[in-house]
Amino acid sequence: MLSDDELIDKCIQSNDRQAQKELYNRYSAVMFAICLRYMPTYEDAEDALVTGFTSIFTKLNSFQNKGSFEGWMRRIMVNNAISMLRSNSKYAVTLNEDAMYDLQSPHNTIESGMNAKDIIALIRQLPTGYRSVFNLYAIEGYSYEEIAEMLNINIGTVRSQLFKARKILQDKLTEHDRK
Secondary structure (H helix, E strand, O other): OOOHHHHHHHHHHHOOHHHHHHHHHHHHHHHHHHHHHHOOOHHHHHHHHHHHHHHHHHHHHHOOOOOOHHHHHHHHHHHHHHHHHHHOHHHOOOOOOOOOOOOOOOOOOOOOOOOHHHHHHHHHOOOHHHHHHHHHHHHOOOOHHHHHHHHOOOHHHHHHHHHHHHHHHHHHHHHHHHO
């Protein structure tokens, strides 16, 4: 089995379709999981995956071996998914500037018997705007400023959307724990 560096070289130097296929097979499951976190439907996530890999293959020569290759691909997938959401009015990020909440979120935690799959399912139920901001902040680790720039919104809106997403998830987890 070829290393990532060898696969990258083969993809760049000779545009080797077999190397591209191997790279896709090696990382498609992880990248698809990322797309599923952002896209509202399974089919949209598949579209985002294909478009994301097209971008990856197009930009492979710009990968400079600074940091992990998987991290570089992840960033492309996230940016691609967000771009798809922004460009499709059907999934336009809901941004209600007037609905600012008190951003002093409680630091209490809920211990739940839910597994990761159930929690991911809850996150997928969030409205598109909330889900996008939550994923970018809590899962991908972007700052408020980076999220605001990526989504072309102000920082106050990022904070509001994140607060609302956390509140909805906290309520759902509390409801689950009561059952």
